[in-house]
Amino acid sequence: MKIEPFFDPATSTLTYVVYDPESRDAVVIDPVLDYDPLASATTTMSLEIVSSFLQTKGLRLHDVLETHAHADHLSGSQYLKRRFQAKVGIGMRIREVQKIFRDVFDLPPSFPVDGSQFDRLFEDGEKVVAGTLAFEVIATPGHTPACVTYRFGDAIFTGDALFIEDYGTGRCDFPSGSADALFTSVHDRLYALPDTTRVFVGHDYQPNGRPLRYETTIGASKKRNVQLCASTPREAFVKLRTQRDATLAPPRLLYPSVQVNVDAGMLPKPRANGRRYLSIPLDARPTTDDDDETTDTEGRGDAMTTLYESAQPNPAGFRDVLPAQVFKHGEEIRLVDVREPSEFTGELGHIARAELVPLATVIAAAERWRKEDELVLICRSGRRSEQAATALTAAGFRRTMNLAGGMLAWNEARLPVEYGSASA
Numbered sequence: 492m493k494i495e496p497f498f499d500p501a502t503s504t505l506t507y508v509v510y511d512p513e514s515r516d517a518v519v520i521d522p523v524l525d526y527d528p529l530a531s532a533t534t535t536m537s538l539e540i541v542s543s544f545l546q547t548k549g550l551r552l553h554d555v556l557e558t559h560a561h562a563d564h565l566s567g568s569q570y571l572k573r574r575f576q577a578k579v580g581i582g583m584r585i586r587e588v589q590k591i592f593r594d595v596f597d598l599p600p601s602f603p604v605d606g607s608q609f610d611r612l613f614e615d616g617e618k619v620v621a622g623t624l625a626f627e628v629i630a631t632p633g634h635t636p637a638c639v640t641y642r643f644g645d646a647i648f649t650g651d652a653l654f655i656e657d658y659g660t661g662r663c664d665f666p667s668g669s670a671d672a673l674f675t676s677v678h679d680r681l682y683a684l685p686d687t688t689r690v691f692v693g694h695d696y697q698p699n700g701r702p703l704r705y706e707t708t709i710g711a712s713k714k715r716n717v718q719l720c721a722s723t724p725r726e727a728f729v730k731l732r733t734q735r736d737a738t739l740a741p742p743r744l745l746y747p748s749v750q751v752n753v754d755a756g757m758l759p760k761p762r763a764n765g766r767r768y769l770s771i772p773l774d775a776r777p778t779t780d781d782d783d784e785t786t787d788t789e790g791r792g793d794a795m796t797t798l799y800e801s802a803q804p805n806p807a808g809f810r811d812v813l814p815a816q817v818f819k820h821g822e823e824i825r826l827v828d829v830r831e832p833s834e835f836t837g838e839l840g841h842i843a844r845a846e847l848v849p850l851a852t853v854i855a856a857a858e859r860w861r862k863e864d865e866l867v868l869i870c871r872s873g874r875r876s877e878q879a880a881t882a883l884t885a886a887g888f889r890r891t892m893n894l895a896g897g898m899l900a901w902n903e904a905r906l907p908v909e910y911g912s913a914s915a
């Protein structure tokens with residue numbers, strides 16, 4: 492087993508590729524999607540570096556493992572999931588974190604708080620295989636309730652539980668963080684591992700400007716960790732951690748990070764204008780009546796507008812819709828992909844839930860559909876779907892739409908696709 496570290500200087504985050512050079516099986520731990528808060532712009536530079544490492548070595552990425560829902564950087568998990576068909580995993584207690592932030596960000600009741608946005612939810616003690624790699628999940632709550640450490644043989648990836656010994660431990664002042672829990676995690680669980688265990692940390696803040704370090708051992712930590720060594724009493728640690736936390740500013744990317752990361756690293760869905768928006772609570776506390784009289788209670792959102800109503804009329808009688816509009820409303824309407832089966836499972840993928848109905852068979856299939864239902868026709872570039880939309884409109888379908896630009900535009904907008912074959 493080999494370990495390749497990647498350092499993001501903007502957030503002092505360490506991302507790791509753990510791989511078996513023989514079998515070429517790999518996992519990535521804690522990837523970073525770069526985000527510039529002033530421009531409010533994401534870039535995939537850090538992810539490209541990790542991706543090209545995976546590709547150069549010919550590695551097969553099985554899992555993207557999150558040590559926790561990070562509060563200081565956006566996770567790059569969805570990018571790697573999409574690019575390498577990997578699964579995204581996190582500790583089971585992410586559910587608690589989701590519940591907390593559903594309230595903070597006023598997420599809709601439909602926002603899942605059962606962890607289902609992730610592909611894998613790990614229990615404490617779970618043993619997991621990824622090809623020839625095998626790892627154990629050790630719950631190490633404290634920095635957040637959902638924090639886990641991943642153990643691959645003699646190497647552990649501690650996320651923000653344990654840092655290099657000259658820096659200490661992760662802060663415990665995030666919602667449901669607990670210095671007492673972190674003491675148990677580090678002192679009772681991690682320090683119970685053999686002294687020779689190699690420790691790979693989730694951040695290195697390079698105290699006093701020292702060169703980057705990302706690796707230590709359990710033995711060195713037990714002896715010399717400045718905040719929590721083997722002989723540190725619980726009360727002393729809790730006091731020290733609490734005092735230090737009181738002096739810390741919130742992470743620079745706290746709000747952008749958390750809202751994306753509790754949704755498994757998925758960016759907010761684009762609105763009808765095709766743009767995505769992050770939300771930032773103001774003062775992060777509930778407003779009282781006397782705070783503000785101008786609160787808008789009208790509910791002016793476009794939640795009541797159907798996709799068809801928001802679509803652009805086309806002279807041929809149907810309407811054109813943009814990928815972002817379909818993505819937003821796609822759950823309620825019939826999506827009909829008129830390409831051939833090999834394209835449906837090909838490199839552009841298809842939209843989740845889309846039915847495969849090749850162009851030549853659309854009119855026959857449509858006999859089973861209700862003429863008043865909204866339906867979106869989809870193809871590669873928007874040309875065949877336009878033909879299908881024209882034919883269905885002529886056949887009396889009144890709310891027919893064409894996905895403008897087809898799957899090419901959908902992929903261009905970096906919206907999620909699936910690759911499996913059509914289900915019956």
Ligand SMILES: N[C@@H](CCC(=O)N[C@@H](CS)C(=O)NCC(=O)O)C(=O)O
Pocket residue numbers: 502561562563634651660661662694735739741742743744
């Ligand atoms: N200045 C950093 C602060 C990052 C931060 O708060 N890091 C967390 C981990 S997500 C931590 O545990 N810090 C420990 C400490 O500073 O004692 C930022 O803005 O991102």
Ligand SMILES: [Fe+2]
Pocket residue numbers: 559560561562563634651661
């Ligand atoms: Fe963290």
